[in-house]
Amino acid sequence: MGRLFGTDGARGVAVTELTCETAMQIGRATALVLCRKFGGKAKILIGKDTRISSDVIEAALVAGVLSMGADAVSLGVVPTPAVAYLVKEMNAGAGVMISASHNSMEFNGIKLFSDSGFKLSDDVEEEIEALVLDTPEKLTELQKNGCNVGRYIHDSEAVDRYVSHLLFTGEKSFSGLRIAVDCANGSAFATVEKLFSGMGAKVYLLSCSPDGCNINDHCGSTHLDNLVEFVKGNNCDLGLAFDGDADRCLCIDEKGEIVDGDMLIAIFAADMKNRGVLQKDTAVVTVMTNIGFSIFAKEKSINIAQTKVGDRYILEQMLLSGYNLGGEQSGHIIFRDYATTGDGQLTAVQLLSIMVRTGKKLSELASVMERFPQVMVNVRIDSKWKEAWKNIPRIEDIINSKSEELGNTGRILVRESGTEPLIRVMIEGKRFDLINKMALEIADVIKESCPAM
Numbered sequence: 001m002g003r004l005f006g007t008d009g010a011r012g013v014a015v016t017e018l019t020c021e022t023a024m025q026i027g028r029a030t031a032l033v034l035c036r037k038f039g040g041k042a043k044i045l046i047g048k049d050t051r052i053s054s055d056v057i058e059a060a061l062v063a064g065v066l067s068m069g070a071d072a073v074s075l076g077v078v079p080t081p082a083v084a085y086l087v088k089e090m091n092a093g094a095g096v097m098i099s100a101s102h103n104s105m106e107f108n109g110i111k112l113f114s115d116s117g118f119k120l121s122d123d124v125e126e127e128i129e130a131l132v133l134d135t136p137e138k139l140t141e142l143q144k145n146g147c148n149v150g151r152y153i154h155d156s157e158a159v160d161r162y163v164s165h166l167l168f169t170g171e172k173s174f175s176g177l178r179i180a181v182d183c184a185n186g187s188a189f190a191t192v193e194k195l196f197s198g199m200g201a202k203v204y205l206l207s208c209s210p211d212g213c214n215i216n217d218h219c220g221s222t223h224l225d226n227l228v229e230f231v232k233g234n235n236c237d238l239g240l241a242f243d244g245d246a247d248r249c250l251c252i253d254e255k256g257e258i259v260d261g262d263m264l265i266a267i268f269a270a271d272m273k274n275r276g277v278l279q280k281d282t283a284v285v286t287v288m289t290n291i292g293f294s295i296f297a298k299e300k301s302i303n304i305a306q307t308k309v310g311d312r313y314i315l316e317q318m319l320l321s322g323y324n325l326g327g328e329q330s331g332h333i334i335f336r337d338y339a340t341t342g343d344g345q346l347t348a349v350q351l352l353s354i355m356v357r358t359g360k361k362l363s364e365l366a367s368v369m370e371r372f373p374q375v376m377v378n379v380r381i382d383s384k385w386k387e388a389w390k391n392i393p394r395i396e397d398i399i400n401s402k403s404e405e406l407g408n409t410g411r412i413l414v415r416e417s418g419t420e421p422l423i424r425v426m427i428e429g430k431r432f433d434l435i436n437k438m439a440l441e442i443a444d445v446i447k448e449s450c451p452a453m
Helices: 018-034 054-067 080-089 122-131 138-140 160-167 192-197 225-233 261-274 292-297 309-319 346-360 362-366 393-409 432-449
Strands: 011-012 043-048 071-078 092-096 107-113 153-155 176-181 202-206 238-240 251-252 282-286 303-307 324-328 331-337 374-380 412-417 423-427
Touching: 018 043, 018 054, 018 092, 018 107, 018 122, 018 138, 043 054, 043 080, 054 071, 054 092, 054 107, 054 122, 071 080, 071 160, 080 092, 080 107, 080 160, 080 346, 122 138, 153 192, 160 192, 160 346, 176 192, 176 225, 192 202, 192 346, 202 225, 225 238, 225 251, 238 346, 251 261, 251 346, 261 282, 261 292, 261 324, 261 331, 261 346, 261 362, 282 309, 292 303, 303 309, 309 324, 331 346, 346 362, 374 432, 393 412, 393 432, 412 432, 423 432
Parallel strands: 043 071, 043 092, 071 153, 176 202, 176 238, 282 303, 282 324
Antiparallel strands: 011 107, 092 107, 238 251, 324 331, 374 423, 412 423
């Protein structure tokens, strides 16, 4: 059986790779697997981002859900964490988010949430996958007809309920703060002005005019240059950058410097420990987390739990061990006291709340951690090299050689992306010129050893 779900749901080029037929079958299988315990007509919430293909994928999903006798509740354009929050609050059988997150507009994806608001475990995803890929005839056999099919319902109040939830988690006023917000022409456009203007801040919106094709197009958390220049040129207190589905957030301080996810987690961990609310004095991070975070944590007597890359693995560790703060460098940050998944706007509310409580500027808060220089080089590969590249001696040899050369002054991590056909070469160290040269050399060997067809 081929793999349908990656580390963050099913994803591919919309219509040609992530086909309408596949979307319909995922809708059917999701209704069957996740709504069993509800009996009768369970409901499945469906949200989407702003890319043009989200409508056609939604239509196919809805058809699949309804054909199995479940009701489909359309939330419209919402952030991914809104689906995670609302599925539990509305007592739904499951939640579906149609989005390819930070990827460009030709891609789309399907993320699934259980009735508790958590992303699905591997075993449940595998059950859905088996129905779609191995035994689709079961789905055909179990389709409903007549009055037993489901109903399609549009919920026009979903955005307001989600915004109210976010407002509840932070300080009651951000009056006096000047905030620049890059919405990536994505899901945040539906919520961000209500959220921050409602708390009294002066808000400047960038990339907040989605046309279906401009999501993540040289904007948002993966392209920060425009936001940096706007913050510096307009005397803003900070800039906030979201990705296409607003589950991640990166920041720009008042000086125009980038504050990434590692630095944000350091700010939150220090604040939560000082207030006595950091569970077990521990933050959960990934193998990609900057070395500087380890130094910060040691100085502040904060424990670190480390996982594989991916917010699902961070959450698993948090739930297993009872931790309430975790995240990764990309800006996925999970506050378990308030959410079941990463939430970019929740992250922003918590950061602004710290600024209000302490009276400190973002640059001062971010100085709690020194970030070591880090280089990341992405090498695009043909699908036939997935996993196989790890067994090529030339690649193994150069990684080992450069690791020995770097010694204890840094580290090298080479891994396969869970969402794109890429191998990521990451090196940290004290000298940027040295680690940049090393990363390019390793990337060149990977390109030569894994030629495209």
